[in-house]
Amino acid sequence: MELVSGLIALGAAFAVGIAAVGAGVGQGIASGKAFESIARQPEVSGTIRTLLFIALAFMETLTIYGLLIAFILVGKIG
Amino acid sequence: MSAAAQEGGGIHHGPADPLFDITIPGTDFHLPIYNFVITSWVIMFILVFTAWLATRNMHRMPKGIQNVWEYIVDGLFSFFGGIMGEDRARKYGPFLGTCFLYILLSNYSGVLPGAAMIKGFVPPTNNVSITAGLAVLVFLSVFYFGIKAKGISFFKHFFQPMAFLFILNVIEELVRPVSLSLRLYGNVYGEETIVAQLGEMVPLLVPVPMMVLGLLTGAIQALVFTLLASTYIAGATEEHH
Numbered sequence: 001m002e003l004v005s006g007l008i009a010l011g012a013a014f015a016v017g018i019a020a021v022g023a024g025v026g027q028g029i030a031s032g033k034a035f036e037s038i039a040r041q042p043e044v045s046g047t048i049r050t051l052l053f054i055a056l057a058f059m060e061t062l063t064i065y066g067l068l069i070a071f072i073l074v075g076k077i078g
Numbered sequence: 079m080s081a082a083a084q085e086g087g088g089i090h091h092g093p094a095d096p097l098f099d100i101t102i103p104g105t106d107f108h109l110p111i112y113n114f115v116i117t118s119w120v121i122m123f124i125l126v127f128t129a130w131l132a133t134r135n136m137h138r139m140p141k142g143i144q145n146v147w148e149y150i151v152d153g154l155f156s157f158f159g160g161i162m163g164e165d166r167a168r169k170y171g172p173f174l175g176t177c178f179l180y181i182l183l184s185n186y187s188g189v190l191p192g193a194a195m196i197k198g199f200v201p202p203t204n205n206v207s208i209t210a211g212l213a214v215l216v217f218l219s220v221f222y223f224g225i226k227a228k229g230i231s232f233f234k235h236f237f238q239p240m241a242f243l244f245i246l247n248v249i250e251e252l253v254r255p256v257s258l259s260l261r262l263y264g265n266v267y268g269e270e271t272i273v274a275q276l277g278e279m280v281p282l283l284v285p286v287p288m289m290v291l292g293l294l295t296g297a298i299q300a301l302v303f304t305l306l307a308s309t310y311i312a313g314a315t316e317e318h319h
Contacts, residue, residue: 050160054309057302061257067264068256 005077012073019066026059113200114208121183121202125176154178161305162312170311173219177212178304181262184208185296188270189289203266206259213259216307217251224314232314258306265299 034052038045097116100109132147140148154175158167181203188201202208224232236247269292276285 046160050305053298053302053305057261057306060261064257064260064264068260 008073008077012070015073016063016066016070019063023059023063027056030055030059112205114202114205117187117200118184118202118208121180121187124183125179150179151175158308161308162315166312166315170223170308170315174304174308174311177216177307178300181212181300181303182297185266185300186293188266188296189292201266201270203262204270206263209259209263210255212262212303213255216258216310217255219307220310220314223311227315228317235314254306254310258303262299262303265295269295 030052034048038048097111097113100111101107128143129147132144136144151171155167155171158171158174161167162170184201184203187199188204190199221232236244236251238247269288273285273288273292276288
């Protein structure tokens with residue numbers, strides 16, 4: 001039974017960990033491009049910032065799904 | 079193992095025991111009042127009371143608290159105006175702005191000294207029930223504002239761009255409250271847990287950088303929540319030409 005609990009805990013950790021890697025890389029690329037475009041055209045920085053936040057929120061959603069799965073798994077540990 | 083780590087198992091539903099119970103004698107009815115409900119009430123009271131103070135005796139030349147509130151409302155309306163246009167921002171701004179201020183004050187109530195240690199003082203957004211409630215409110219308001227603005231043709235967008243995408247569109251609509259609530263809850267809860275764990279190991283000074291980061295996260299998450307809510311509402315009410 002302890003082995004099963006340990007495996008579930010590992011699965012929960014991997015669920016959120018691997019999801020965070022992808023979202024982190026994606027958010028980094030998006031933010032970097034946004035900063036580049038602001039540096040090139042500072043007068044549209046307001047619009048770019050709003051769009052950036054929306055895009056980041058959507059990318060973060062994928063990590064949130066991983067977190068949801070992790071919560072469900074942790075709840076299954078006896 | 080520390081107490082905070084043990085508490086972290088499973089979905090954190092806040093402190094297990096309610097602060098007090100409202101019961102009606104002679105019946106089975108009882109309504110447990112939890113810590114975060116009290117904080118939520120205090121935040122609501124602060125918002126309503128200061129708004130009442132500011133609008134009680136309005137002057138053409140604002141001064142004092144009226145000035146502060148005009149600054150906040152003006153900033154929020156121009157922010158929403160950038161997303162959905164000036165006239166729609168005036169229509170939907172009050173709802174979205176209230177969400178923003180409530181979430182912001184909730185997140186920031188976690189950095190006050192003694193938060194989560196004193197009874198009856200826990201940041202409300204640290205609890206999945208409160209964020210889920212806010213997300214359901216946004217979900218319903220999208221339908222309400224959409225039907226009010228466009229009538230029955232609001233439901234047309236479920237069949238666009240093609241009719242067989244109906245199921246996907248419905249799933250997308252239903253996933254929104256889940257992601258909205260879990261994003262806010264996950265960020266605030268994660269930050270609070272890290273501060274609690276660090277505070278357990280080294281009570282002095284070490285948690286401070288994380289708390290400063292928490293100030294940033296709190297503001298950004300409040301902004302992201304209202305930004306997404308306003309794009310949802312803007313998408314539901316926009317006129318096609």
